[in-house]
Amino acid sequence: MIAITGARVIDPATGFDAVATVLLRDRVVVAVGASAIPSDARVIDAAGLVLAPGLVDAGVFRADPAACHAGGITRIVLMPDQRPPLDDPALVAFAQAMGKPDVWVHPLVAATRDLAGQELAEIGLGQAAGAVGVATGRLGIASSAVMYRLLAYSRAFDMTVVSHAEDAVLTAGSVATEGEYATRLGLAAAPAFAESLAVARDIRLAEATGARLHLRQVTTAEGLDLVRAARARGVAVSAGVTPAHWLLNETAVAGFRSFARLSPPLRSDADRRAVEAAIGDGTISVIASGHDPRSQEEKRLPFADAAPGMAGAETLLALALSLVRNGTLSLAAALKTMTAAPAALFGLPGGSLSVGAPADIVLFDEQAPWRIAGDRFIGAGNTPFDGIPVAGRVRMTIKGGDIVWRA
Amino acid sequence: MPMPPNPVMLAGTAPAGVHPFPHAHLLGLAGLQPWEMLYLLDEAEQWVELNRGAGKSTGSGGSKHDNRLAGLTQINAFFENSTRTLLSFEIAGKRLGADVVNLGVSGSSLKKGETLLDTALTLAAMHPDVIVIRHGSSGAVQLIAEKLGCPVLNAGDGRHEHPTQALLDALTIRRRKGRIEGLTVAICGDILHSRVARSNFQLLAALGAKVRVVAPPTLLPPHVDQLGVDCFTSMDEGLKGVDVVMMLRLQTERMDGAYVPSTREYFRFFGLTEERLRHAADGVLVMHPGPMNRGVEIDGRIADDIARSAVTEQVEMGVAVRMACLDVLTRSRRGVPGWPPVGASL
Numbered sequence: 001m002i003a004i005t006g007a008r009v010i011d012p013a014t015g016f017d018a019v020a021t022v023l024l025r026d027r028v029v030v031a032v033g034a035s036a037i038p039s040d041a042r043v044i045d046a047a048g049l050v051l052a053p054g055l056v057d058a059g060v061f062r063a064d065p066a067a068c069h070a071g072g073i074t075r076i077v078l079m080p081d082q083r084p085p086l087d088d089p090a091l092v093a094f095a096q097a098m099g100k101p102d103v104w105v106h107p108l109v110a111a112t113r114d115l116a117g118q119e120l121a122e123i124g125l126g127q128a129a130g131a132v133g134v135a136t137g138r139l140g141i142a143s144s145a146v147m148y149r150l151l152a153y154s155r156a157f158d159m160t161v162v163s164h165a166e167d168a169v170l171t172a173g174s175v176a177t178e179g180e181y182a183t184r185l186g187l188a189a190a191p192a193f194a195e196s197l198a199v200a201r202d203i204r205l206a207e208a209t210g211a212r213l214h215l216r217q218v219t220t221a222e223g224l225d226l227v228r229a230a231r232a233r234g235v236a237v238s239a240g241v242t243p244a245h246w247l248l249n250e251t252a253v254a255g256f257r258s259f260a261r262l263s264p265p266l267r268s269d270a271d272r273r274a275v276e277a278a279i280g281d282g283t284i285s286v287i288a289s290g291h292d293p294r295s296q297e298e299k300r301l302p303f304a305d306a307a308p309g310m311a312g313a314e315t316l317l318a319l320a321l322s323l324v325r326n327g328t329l330s331l332a333a334a335l336k337t338m339t340a341a342p343a344a345l346f347g348l349p350g351g352s353l354s355v356g357a358p359a360d361i362v363l364f365d366e367q368a369p370w371r372i373a374g375d376r377f378i379g380a381g382n383t384p385f386d387g388i389p390v391a392g393r394v395r396m397t398i399k400g401g402d403i404v405w406r407a
Numbered sequence: 408m409p410m411p412p413n414p415v416m417l418a419g420t421a422p423a424g425v426h427p428f429p430h431a432h433l434l435g436l437a438g439l440q441p442w443e444m445l446y447l448l449d450e451a452e453q454w455v456e457l458n459r460g461a462g463k464s465t466g467s468g469g470s471k472h473d474n475r476l477a478g479l480t481q482i483n484a485f486f487e488n489s490t491r492t493l494l495s496f497e498i499a500g501k502r503l504g505a506d507v508v509n510l511g512v513s514g515s516s517l518k519k520g521e522t523l524l525d526t527a528l529t530l531a532a533m534h535p536d537v538i539v540i541r542h543g544s545s546g547a548v549q550l551i552a553e554k555l556g557c558p559v560l561n562a563g564d565g566r567h568e569h570p571t572q573a574l575l576d577a578l579t580i581r582r583r584k585g586r587i588e589g590l591t592v593a594i595c596g597d598i599l600h601s602r603v604a605r606s607n608f609q610l611l612a613a614l615g616a617k618v619r620v621v622a623p624p625t626l627l628p629p630h631v632d633q634l635g636v637d638c639f640t641s642m643d644e645g646l647k648g649v650d651v652v653m654m655l656r657l658q659t660e661r662m663d664g665a666y667v668p669s670t671r672e673y674f675r676f677f678g679l680t681e682e683r684l685r686h687a688a689d690g691v692l693v694m695h696p697g698p699m700n701r702g703v704e705i706d707g708r709i710a711d712d713i714a715r716s717a718v719t720e721q722v723e724m725g726v727a728v729r730m731a732c733l734d735v736l737t738r739s740r741r742g743v744p745g746w747p748p749v750g751a752s753l
Contacts, residue, residue, distance in 0.1 A: 019617070139641060178629040178631065179630050180630045180633040180634065182628075182629075183605075183628040183629060183630055183631055183633075183634065184437070184605070184634065185545055185546065185567060186545040186564075186565050186566030186567035186568070186602060186605055187545055187565075187566070188566075189629065191629070255546075255549070256545065256546025256549060256550065297522060300522070300550075301522070301544075301550075302523065302542065302544030302545065302546050302547035302550055302564075302565070303521060303544070304544050304545060304546075304565070305523075305544055305547075314558075360482055388508045
């Protein structure tokens with residue numbers, strides 16, 4: 001038994017927010033706010049720290065337990081973009097098992113065979129093998145017909161469809177958002193509305209089929225307006241984002257910094273501000289790291305030749321806390337985007353501190369300042385935030401009742 | 408004597424005490440001061456004379472040779488095909504007495520799977536004194552330069568910059584027109600994919616010319632107007648009153664429906680013809696970075712008219728400008744007085 005005392009306990013699932021004692025036993029939460037501490041308990045004094053459910057990272061590209069623990073992440077929703085892609089129930093089952101017991105991996109089954117966007121993959125069998133949803137992968141599905149059938153079919157299995165909303169044809173070959181910066185640097189660029197075209201299509205198809213659609217990243221004002229309007233009229237659509245798109249804009253690619261090559265690419269500052277506003281008003285309900293560790297070989301290349309993606313697991317919490325400091329979200333609301341919201345979206349255990357919930361816990365110092373340094377990461381260091389000062393440090397990660405990280 | 412309260416400073420005048428060219432590399436024209444660009448142009452003038460065989464002042468007795476780079480190794484690493492630019496850099500280096508080695512695409516290990524940075528480190532280990540690099544990706548030359556301990560000259564990177572081309576264009580204009588400031592220059596054709604256009608925007612704007620771009624909308628980069636140029640999609644409008652017309656090459660893979668429907672439609676609306684040129688100012692100068700597609704972007708008769716066309720002169724100025732750049736960038740290594748020793752910060 002573990003008793004964690006003195007922490008400010010926040011359970012975003014219930015709205016509980018008070019200094020309380022949390023008791024863990026047999027890998028589950030047994031009490032929150034208990035007054036008496038059992039004599040056999042190992043007591044952890046967490047005075048001054050915040051205690052929250054372990055983070056649920058909805059949409060990462062690699063199961064990276066060490067980096068996750070350092071970032072307070074205890075569950076990940078794994079994208080099907082693996083080698084080979086998760087388009088087969090056996091691969092889904094393997095992916096689901098590979099993180100245990102360190103980090104629980106909840107795989108998304110590939111929507112189409114080989115993620116090629118043409119033939120439907122065995123998503124029903126994938127679900128039976130442990131997939132918590134179905135995803136188009138790193139790229140969107142270019143064919144409206146395939147997307148239509150995918151959404152219709154997945155409804156029979158009540159699976160959330162995770163879509164990458166960028167017009168695949170319009171963005172082919174591009175590495176940046178059309179604008180003055182891309183033009184100055186001579187980078188092949190696609191218009192920002194390549195996103196809203198895809199968002200509009202996917203929303204309309206979700207509406208037509210009644211499927212549950214999650215747009216993993218919505219990064220433009222236009223795209224967010226479409227999501228906002230669709231949610232208002234009752235369409236089952238949700239939106240997510242990663243920290244890069246509310247903290248950075250297209251100027252971050254100056255000097256051809258390939259660590260700032262992301263997918264979707266960084267946007268204008270007006271779009272960046274729209275993302276922040278959409279997080280504030282709840283249009284964006286899920287914040288994920290998009291964790292995509294890359295080796296030097298894949299990143300130390302000319303900008304257009306470098307692989308897109310950033311290592312995000314270790315910085316997710318600290319970067320998300322910037323939303324609390326600038327008044328966009330309360331601390332509980334910020335935590336909800338990384339715990340209860342993704343857990344509910346994919347029907348996962350965890351993401352809450354209710355009695356009987358898995359003993360997945362993060363303890364962090366909300367104010368502890370540090371400077372992001374990619375070369376000091378536990379995992380790969382391809383972060384576009386290198387050198388940026390942040391506040392909020394994970395002090396302890398508990399997974400299933402076991403302490404897996406302390407700092 | 409008291410200083411005037413507001414000293415008038417010409418674009419081309421370096422402030423007193425400022426080093427004329429405090430850069431280790433020439434990666435692009437963005438970020439250069441106007442007087443630094445003019446310094447390179449002024450330096451190139453002597454090489455124009457030498458190349459024409461009148462180099463009496465250097466004591467070479469009319470030969471096209473100068474020995475100041477003797478003993479230095481110049482590598483021309485071209486990761487993208489080139490004939491003209493490579494030849495120009497090779498001649499420039501040899502006329503200055505450098506040992507010039509060319510590394511072409513076919514000779515490179517990139518074909519064997521070596522990464523670009525490994526290739527760069529391999530080159531560095533051979534202790535070159537200056538490296539000239541062309542690469543098909545924007546930013547690639549800068550990436551390599553960060554890994555090399557010797558001066559790097561960008562001979563074209565993707566769609567980003569081609570600084571020596573813009574400098575040779577400027578030298579050509581200045582010699583023909585006597586000035587650059589106040590001229591109106593129309594750059595016509597495939598602006599979207601052109602590093603020549605981007606370098607020229609920087610240079611011409613810095614030296615006080617007005618720049619226009621003329622192209623079908625599919626070949627104009629988005630937001631190009633924010634780079635300080637005026638956009639036209641009609642040749643007749645765009646050429647009105649201009650002093651210089653710079654035609655760009657339309658690459659074959661961009662014709663036939665991808666960006667324009669056909670070469671004949673392109674020539675009909677965007678080709679430079681006698682009639683169109685009448686909209687320009689008297690004495691208009693016609694330029695083309697080459698190689699030309701006669702009958703696609705330019706009427707052959709205009710290209711051949713030496714009174715108006717500066718096409719071959721551009722090639723000539725290219726060698727002179729590249730000699731100037733090689734000379735200036737290697738001064739620190741050669742211990743030229745007034746240039747900081749290698750390793751000192753410029």
